[in-house]
Amino acid sequence: MEMRNLSGTEIGDEISDSDEAHLYDFVRHLLHTEEESNVLVNTKIKVDPNAVGKLTDITNIEFDYYSPDASTAQVDKFMNNVSRDLKLRGYDMLEILDQPHKERVGRLRSHLHIASVVKECRSSLRINEDALAKQILNPGELPPCTLHAKMRMTERIIKMLLLAGMRIAMPTRKMSDFCEKVELVVNSQVLMRSNTTKQGQWNVPLDKNDSNKLGDVKLSGQRSNLFIAGFDVLIDVCCEGYGEEFVQEWKDCCTKFVEVMRLMDSRIVFRPEDIDQFQLVADEFCDTYCGLTGRDGMTNYFHILRAGHFSYFLEKYGNLYLLSQQGWENVNSRWKRTFHNNTQKGGGLGGSSKLAPVMYTMARSMLWRYGYLDDLFEKLGHSESLDVAYGEIKRIPVKTAGTDTLTEVFANSILKLGDVAMMYGDTESGTMLSVIMELQDDEVGLGGREGSA
Numbered sequence: 001m002e003m004r005n006l007s008g009t010e011i012g013d014e015i016s017d018s019d020e021a022h023l024y025d026f027v028r029h030l031l032h033t034e035e036e037s038n039v040l041v042n043t044k045i046k047v048d049p050n051a052v053g054k055l056t057d058i059t060n061i062e063f064d065y066y067s068p069d070a071s072t073a074q075v076d077k078f079m080n081n082v083s084r085d086l087k088l089r090g091y092d093m094l095e096i097l098d099q100p101h102k103e104r105v106g107r108l109r110s111h112l113h114i115a116s117v118v119k120e121c122r123s124s125l126r127i128n129e130d131a132l133a134k135q136i137l138n139p140g141e142l143p144p145c146t147l148h149a150k151m152r153m154t155e156r157i158i159k160m161l162l163l164a165g166m167r168i169a170m171p172t173r174k175m176s177d178f179c180e181k182v183e184l185v186v187n188s189q190v191l192m193r194s195n196t197t198k199q200g201q202w203n204v205p206l207d208k209n210d211s212n213k214l215g216d217v218k219l220s221g222q223r224s225n226l227f228i229a230g231f232d233v234l235i236d237v238c239c240e241g242y243g244e245e246f247v248q249e250w251k252d253c254c255t256k257f258v259e260v261m262r263l264m265d266s267r268i269v270f271r272p273e274d275i276d277q278f279q280l281v282a283d284e285f286c287d288t289y290c291g292l293t294g295r296d297g298m299t300n301y302f303h304i305l306r307a308g309h310f311s312y313f314l315e316k317y318g319n320l321y322l323l324s325q326q327g328w329e330n331v332n333s334r335w336k337r338t339f340h341n342n343t344q345k346g347g348g349l350g351g352s353s354k355l356a357p358v359m360y361t362m363a364r365s366m367l368w369r370y371g372y373l374d375d376l377f378e379k380l381g382h383s384e385s386l387d388v389a390y391g392e393i394k395r396i397p398v399k400t401a402g403t404d405t406l407t408e409v410f411a412n413s414i415l416k417l418g419d420v421a422m423m424y425g426d427t428e429s430g431t432m433l434s435v436i437m438e439l440q441d442d443e444v445g446l447g448g449r450e451g452s453a
Contacts, residue, residue, distance in 0.1 A: 033089045034115035042088055044081040047112040061109050065101060082108050143313040146264050146320050147221050149301045154224045155217040156302070157257065158234070160293045161250070162204060162214055165238035175212055179204040185237045190230030191223070228258055253292060256285035264310065269318045279311045335362065 033039055047061050048054060054062035056070070058078040065075045082104050083096050089111055096104060132138075162182065169178035187193045187201050202223075207213035219227065227234065231254040239247045263278045270278070286306040289297060304310060313320060338361050339345070345354055 034111060034118055039088055043085050045085050045108060045112065047109070047116055061105070061112055065105075079104065085111075140312075140316075143317060143320060143323050144301070144304055144310065146324060149264070149305070149310075150228075150261055151219050151221055151224045152299055152301045153257070153305075154227055155219050156297060156299050157231075157254065157289075158219075158227060159214065159217045160297050161234060161238040162217075163296075164242070164250075165240070166214060168241045170212065179206070182234075182237055185233055186230075189233045191226055228254075228261065231255075231258070249288065249292060253285065253288040256281060256288060260285050260305070265321060267319065267321045270314045272315070275311050275314050278314065279308060282306065282310070 044059060045061050046059060049062055051057065051060055051062070054060045055064040055067065057063055058074050058081065063074075063078050064070060065078055079101055083093070085108055086096050086104060087093050091107075099107075165178055165182065166175065169175060182204055183202060191202055193201065205215040205217055207215045232251060235247060235250045235254065239250060259281050260278075263274075263281060268274065282305050286302065289302070310320070317323060335358050339354070339358050342361075343354065343358065
């Protein structure tokens with residue numbers, strides 16, 4: 001790696017030959033001399049803008065040589081140090097001495113600024129490399145979930161609106177009156193419920209220990225969509241008593257949020273101009289929202305939206321909808337219920353595995369939904385006349401020599417989940433897709449069932 005300073009001389013070989021040469025490579029375009037060993041050792045002036053005595057210290061670039069309190073000897077010594085440091089960096093001494101004090105100090109200040117930037121950037125790279133060596137997963141390979149982003153951001157927006165209404169409601173009327181009014185509007189105009197009874201209705205989430213404090217708002221994906229569509233009526237009831245400008249600002253904010261969510265959920269393949277448009281709308285929304293809520297309105301998803309992380313993944317993958325796992329999200333509650341109600345959570349006589357019982361249930365459910373469960377138990381040796389109570393099966397039967405190709409596909413892929421693989425003694429199997437593709441390449445049918453692949 002060859003680096004040259006302003007005078008054209010080559011920077012020391014000790015950097016090029018070091019193990020950290022790549023950390024210096026990124027600053028070649030700066031043509032800096034600040035990393036030369038003779039500069040590091042012999043420079044007299046330092047940059048320390050936070051030093052208490054910076055204005056009177058002749059070794060600090062912040063020294064006030066125009067001050068009436070500065071003696072002639074101090075000014076001469078300071079300018080001598082400045083000139084010497086410039087010569088050290090490759091400048092001609094006669095050219096330096098012909099320049100006024102301000103010009104000389106300005107030149108050296110720019111070099112010292114570059115030195116501080118180089119040091120900070122290289123330090124950041126070293127910290128990042130240390131982190132990369134220890135990290136389990138690369139954040140660049142972990143795109144955020146748009147469904148969760150929509151739910152979490154919508155929850156916080158609703159909470160900020162409710163807090164705005166509570167601030168103006170508490171001094172003037174009972175909190176219960178405000179809550180009842182909000183609940184009536186939400187249930188009748190946002191959630192569109194005809195039932196007026198209390199049972200099953202949405203309620204303002206108040207703190208369990210203090211009815212005058214607001215708790216956390218929790219929404220499902222479906223409810224988030226309903227609240228997003230009904231933002232206007234929610235704003236009207238929560239911002240009652242505020243000025244028209246405040247109400248309109250909230251409506252503009254929510255309109256921009258709706259546009260952000262529409263673009264984020266879009267199924268188009270994002271081009272660079274589409275990503276730019278998305279980030280522009282996101283920035284406009286964040287500007288308005290942060291002005292209304294400040295730090296209290298922030299969550300992780302607002303941060304990654306404003307910081308451009310969503311745009312990064314849109315550029316990387318072209319679309320975030322393709323990465324959506326909403327189908328699995330829809331069955332989360334079922335597997336949580338199975339884990340909490342039908343397992344011993346890894347304790348007792350049921351064994352040490354916490355996930356195997358859930359995996360068994362998931363595998364049987366998938367077999368049932370795909371319509372292969374009858375064939376599975378028939379091929380695994382059960383009599384056709386045997387009435388199998390599928391819901392009572394605690395363990396998956398062992399695969400036999402007579403198992404057909406179709407059953408092997410499921411046994412080696414869908415059923416290959418954690419400890420389940422050990423039941424079949426097969427650790428070479430791939431994924432469902434890879435197994436099916438191999439069968440198609442070999443022109444092997446899946447048990448004679450048309451369209452099963």
